[in-house]
Amino acid sequence: MSDMPVNKGPHDIGGESAGPIDTTDHGMKFWEKQANALRSVLSRAGVVKVDELRRAAEGLEQYGKLAYFEVTTSALRVLLLEKGLITEAELKAKMAEVRGRFSVPDEMESPIKKKDKR
Amino acid sequence: MSPDTAAIRSSYAPAPGHRYAVGDRVRIKGVFPPGHRRTPWYIRGKRGVIERICGAFPNPEELAYGFDGEPAKVLYRVRFAQKHVWPGYRGPDHDVIEMEIFEHWLEPDEGEAP
Amino acid sequence: MSGPFDFYAKRPHDHGHEHDHDDHKPESEAEGPPSEFEILSRAMQELLEAKGVVTADQIRRRIELFEEDFPYRGGRVVARAWTDPAFKRRLLEDGRSACAEAGIELEAERLIAVENTPDVHNLIVCTLCSCYPRALLGMPPTWYKSRNYRSRVVFEPRAVLREFGTLLPDHVTVRVHDSNADMRYVVVPMRPKGTENWSEERLAGILTRDTLVGVTVPQVPGKE
Numbered sequence: 141m142s143d144m145p146v147n148k149g150p151h152d153i154g155g156e157s158a159g160p161i162d163t164t165d166h167g168m169k170f171w172e173k174q175a176n177a178l179r180s181v182l183s184r185a186g187v188v189k190v191d192e193l194r195r196a197a198e199g200l201e202q203y204g205k206l207a208y209f210e211v212t213t214s215a216l217r218v219l220l221l222e223k224g225l226i227t228e229a230e231l232k233a234k235m236a237e238v239r240g241r242f243s244v245p246d247e248m249e250s251p252i253k254k255k256d257k258r
Numbered sequence: 259m260s261p262d263t264a265a266i267r268s269s270y271a272p273a274p275g276h277r278y279a280v281g282d283r284v285r286i287k288g289v290f291p292p293g294h295r296r297t298p299w300y301i302r303g304k305r306g307v308i309e310r311i312c313g314a315f316p317n318p319e320e321l322a323y324g325f326d327g328e329p330a331k332v333l334y335r336v337r338f339a340q341k342h343v344w345p346g347y348r349g350p351d352h353d354v355i356e357m358e359i360f361e362h363w364l365e366p367d368e369g370e371a372p
Numbered sequence: 373m374s375g376p377f378d379f380y381a382k383r384p385h386d387h388g389h390e391h392d393h394d395d396h397k398p399e400s401e402a403e404g405p406p407s408e409f410e411i412l413s414r415a416m417q418e419l420l421e422a423k424g425v426v427t428a429d430q431i432r433r434r435i436e437l438f439e440e441d442f443p444y445r446g447g448r449v450v451a452r453a454w455t456d457p458a459f460k461r462r463l464l465e466d467g468r469s470a471c472a473e474a475g476i477e478l479e480a481e482r483l484i485a486v487e488n489t490p491d492v493h494n495l496i497v498c499t500l501c502s503c504y505p506r507a508l509l510g511m512p513p514t515w516y517k518s519r520n521y522r523s524r525v526v527f528e529p530r531a532v533l534r535e536f537g538t539l540l541p542d543h544v545t546v547r548v549h550d551s552n553a554d555m556r557y558v559v560v561p562m563r564p565k566g567t568e569n570w571s572e573e574r575l576a577g578i579l580t581r582d583t584l585v586g587v588t589v590p591q592v593p594g595k596e
Contacts, residue, residue, distance in 0.1 A: 197501070268469050
């Protein structure tokens with residue numbers, strides 16, 4: 141019986157048993173290309189370091205449950221807040237604004253349920 | 259081309275004062291500290307051989323927290339026999355795995371060869 | 373893979389910004405309602421644009437580079453190595469320098485090229501995240517970033533290779549590279565028979581991303 145792994149981050153997965161690999165490349169959605177470009181621009185400008193992004197990703201409680209770009213986006217959020225480049229309030233307000241732009245009428249949902257989501 | 263241009267163009271950086279040479283047998287430290295590390299958990303405590311000296315680079319364990327990572331640490335490529343990394347490795351004895359390890363994660367491996 | 377779309381299409385709405393966002397794509401709607409992460413990413417981008425930390429133009433240019441430039445470089449470099457033995461030697465000695473010589477300025481990548489031979493087959497992974505020589509190969513495929521590839525290829529590379537349809541005899545050494553620090557890797561596959569007298573362009577065409585990571589070997593169309 142092996143010991144509990146000491147200080148093994150959720151990202152440090154080399155050697156863990158896992159299932160078959162989906163060998164098809166599923167490409168990237170546009171928002172993921174844009175998220176990747178954002179990260180790249182910020183890192184090349186020295187605003188965030190690749191090492192900081194990795195550290196922030198590794199610290200995500202949800203790491204194991206998130207897809208790749210969900211991890212990188214969440215990690216960037218952690219860093220931008222940490223560095224004071226954005227505030228929680230600003231982000232919340234902007235997300236509400238962005239969300240509003242995308243709202244697509246959904247006959248399945250009642251207006252009341254939709255309001256609760258905000 | 260000036261020496262500076264050649265240096266920027268190279269994949270490798272100078273490694274002044276490097277402790278290990280190509281061919282040296284080394285063991286990865288069997289320590290498990292918290293925090294951002296670029297030494298995978300699965301290789302801790304394993305024995306290998308220096309394959310290449312990559313150069314001295316700022317320490318990612320410091321860069322991760324916003325520090326400048328100086329003084330730079332020497333980075334090596336280390337080669338391991340897969341059979342010495344994984345108990346019950348199912349491939350042939352001559353299969354290998356290689357990765358980059360910073361000098362402060364290495365100690366000399368002076369015992370009999372694994 | 374998503375279909376073609378217009379970078380500059382804008383969805384009509386009032387939001388009073390001077391600059392345009394390339395983010396109101398018909399494609400986003402076709403891909404389904406945006407997730408919270410898409411909303412988060414766009415929100416962060418817009419805040420940073422408003423604060424002058426990044427510009428929409430910079431983002432747009434990076435997307436274009438990743439789409440139209442980076443993915444084509446790796447095949448060209450290796451095709452050149454196949455046709456020019458002295459260049460191949462320099463590529464294997466110092467990947468970044470050889471690429472610069474070939475007119476390809478890698479960005480941060482400290483490239484190590486590793487050569488497949490009749491006795492050695494190379495295979496690349498980044499178990500800790502998904503490090504990949506992006507300025508040489510573009511974005512990594514989804515399987516490269518997947519948990520199952522990252523965790524399994526280091527301890528059962530031959531089983532993983534079989535999943536990609538690549539079978540190696542036992543006398544061939546499988547050499548796995550875990551790209552875990554400052555260096556980045558590209559595989560120089562063996563040049564298949566039947567490609568003698570091919571142009572570099574034609575050779576680059578069979579040097580797919582999968583062959584340059586090492587999960588498959590280049591195939592000559594029409595042959596096994």
